[in-house]
Structures are given as C-alpha cells and as structure tokens.
Amino acid sequence: MTATPAPARVRLKPEERRTQLINIGLRLxxxxxxxxxxxxxxxxxxGISRGLLFRYFPTKRDYYVAVVEAAGRRLLRHAKAPEQGAPAERVRGIVDGFVSFVQRRKGNYVALVRAGAGGDDLVLEVFEANRRTLTDRVLDAAGVPDPTPLHRLAVRGWLAMTEEMAIGATDDVVTTADLVDLLVGNLEQVMERFASGDR
Incomplete structure (x- = not known):
C-alpha cells in the first residue's frame, strides 16, 4: 500500500500566500x-509547513482573527446602500444584501457567529466593529443625521432580529423578498416612532 504523496509546494508571493491561507480558513x-x-x-x-504558516501569522490567534476579519469584509461588501434613492430604498439595499448574503452562505455564517460566541476578545472586537459599521450604514441610509444613543440601540436590536430571521427563514415560511419587505417596514415603524416622539 503506497502513501498518498503530499501536495507539491507552490511558491507564492507573501500577499498571495496570506490570501490563500485565509481562504482555506474561510472554507473550513x-x-x-x-x-x-x-x-x-x-x-x-x-502545501506548506506549520512553521511557514507562522511566518505570515505570528500566532494561531492572529490567523483566526484574520479569517474572521475577511469574513466580515465579505459581508460588508454586500450589505451596502445605493448612493441615491429615498431612505426606504437605501435601507432596502442594505437589508437585501445582508439577507441574501446570509442565506446563500448559511452554514458559513452560522459558523462565523459561533466563532464570536467563543469569547476571544480580538474576535469579539471584529464582530463589534462590523456591527458598528452596519449600524452607521443603516442610520445614514434611513436619513438620521444626528443619531442619539437610543437610535443606535434600536438599530442594533433591529440588526440582531434581522440576522436571526435571515438565518432561520426558509421559503416555506417566507420568501427572501417578503422577508426584506418585512424588515424594512419594521425599521420604518421604529424610525417613525422616534420622529413622533413616541419612545
């Protein structure tokens, strides 16, 4: 019985190797x-040694954080508002991008959320930075020029609901389009209550 040969080592530029290693982490x-x-x-x-990997990422923790940061950047690239349009249309762009991203990569996204639940401070910082960015994007798209701490808290809560519904929704319960409509409408109601002073 012959042993399976190890993959041939391919010489890559440092940035190409970093990208390759991060992409492997995202898949795993x-x-x-x-x-x-x-x-x-x-x-x-x-196709490299463990020691060579640590030339690109000094510690295991550095590698894990780089993978989580890359996953967060992918999400943020999709969850963007169009430059022009009414507030509802701009919010819809963020919600549609976010929900579609989560639903296309449900297994990967849930694994990423579990990574945050692992409690590593650096990983949690990455999650917190992504939530702040999404909160800022939603408030800007919704036309809230000077958000208060309560505005931010309300949008953070709404984002948590959006994430949970995107993960749990299936077509036999609600279509993606209807889910996006529901979430955008819900945020509009929250913002209207702020505008009317009904808090």
Whole structure:
C-alpha cells in the first residue's frame, strides 16, 4: 500500500500566500467553529509547513482573527446602500444584501457567529466593529443625521432580529423578498416612532 504523496509546494508571493491561507480558513469555517480549526490542517492543505504558516501569522490567534476579519469584509461588501434613492430604498439595499448574503452562505455564517460566541476578545472586537459599521450604514441610509444613543440601540436590536430571521427563514415560511419587505417596514415603524416622539 503506497502513501498518498503530499501536495507539491507552490511558491507564492507573501500577499498571495496570506490570501490563500485565509481562504482555506474561510472554507473550513463552514464545518466547525474557528477555535476548533487545526493549523496543521490549514498548512497541509496549502502545501506548506506549520512553521511557514507562522511566518505570515505570528500566532494561531492572529490567523483566526484574520479569517474572521475577511469574513466580515465579505459581508460588508454586500450589505451596502445605493448612493441615491429615498431612505426606504437605501435601507432596502442594505437589508437585501445582508439577507441574501446570509442565506446563500448559511452554514458559513452560522459558523462565523459561533466563532464570536467563543469569547476571544480580538474576535469579539471584529464582530463589534462590523456591527458598528452596519449600524452607521443603516442610520445614514434611513436619513438620521444626528443619531442619539437610543437610535443606535434600536438599530442594533433591529440588526440582531434581522440576522436571526435571515438565518432561520426558509421559503416555506417566507420568501427572501417578503422577508426584506418585512424588515424594512419594521425599521420604518421604529424610525417613525422616534420622529413622533413616541419612545
């Protein structure tokens, strides 16, 4: 019985190697929480030694944070408002991008959320930065020029609901289009209550 040969090592530029290693981590994230990801497995798949991986990421924790940051950037690239349009249309752009992203990559996204639940401070900082960015985008799209702490709290709560519904929704319960309508309408109601002073 012959042993399976190790993958041939391919020489890459440093940035190409970093990108390759992060992409492997993003793929593996669909099958396990990030803190259960094996650095040896990542290195083997890349065709490099464990020691070479640590030339690009000084510690295992640095690698995990880089993978989570990359996942967050992918989400933020999709959850963007169009430059022009009424507030509802601009909010709809964010919601549609966010919901569609989560639903197309449900396994990966849930694994990413589990990574945040792992409690690592640096990973939690990445999650917090993404939530702040999304909150700012929603408030800007909704036409709230000078948001108060209560505005921010309300949008944070709405984003948590949006995430949970995007993860849990299936077509037999609600279509993606109807879910987006529901979420945009819900945010409009919240913002109207602020405008009317009914808090």
């Amino acid at each position: 994230l669909t099958t396990r929480p990030i803190h259960e990801m094996s650095i040896d497995e990542v290195a083997a798949e890349a």
